[in-house]
Amino acid sequence: MNNNESQSIILNTNGSRLPLLTLPEFIGSYIEWTNFYSMFKSVIYKDSGLSRVDKLQHLYSCLIGAVLDTIRSFEINDVKNKIALDLLIKIFDNKQLIFQAHIRNIFRMDKADPTVGKLRALTDKVTSHIRTYVTVTGFQRANSGLHRRAI
16 A cells, blocks of 8 residues: 555444544644544554554554654564554654644634634634643643632
8 A cells, every 4th residue: 555545444343334434644743643643542553353463554554754764664563563653652742742833833823814714714723723732731621620729
């Protein structure tokens, strides 16, 4: 499979046929890391029906460019599966860098025209960045207790 093509797999749970699920591609963006890792972990990594070699092969097929080069030197075998994923986690699962990337993207957004559609799109983008930040850092949970105590 060409690395520029999306990979699809079919998950079959309890005999039901599900639509094709396309695994996300990951190019090494801190903005996309949380979504990529969450999907990969739940669909591929936690699937006990897949061998470690299969999991590593799926990981290789999702990566593009420099991030693929990061783990390309790992031989595809049972032992290297966890090492390759752990290396990506060590590089990209950095809350501070994820936060900075989201803030940078918010400040780089174009000013929206005062139309309902454009304002809605801007609001959706900003909200998406904030939700990811809250999910990654747990900020809302940590501060919600402090807020309640202060009131």
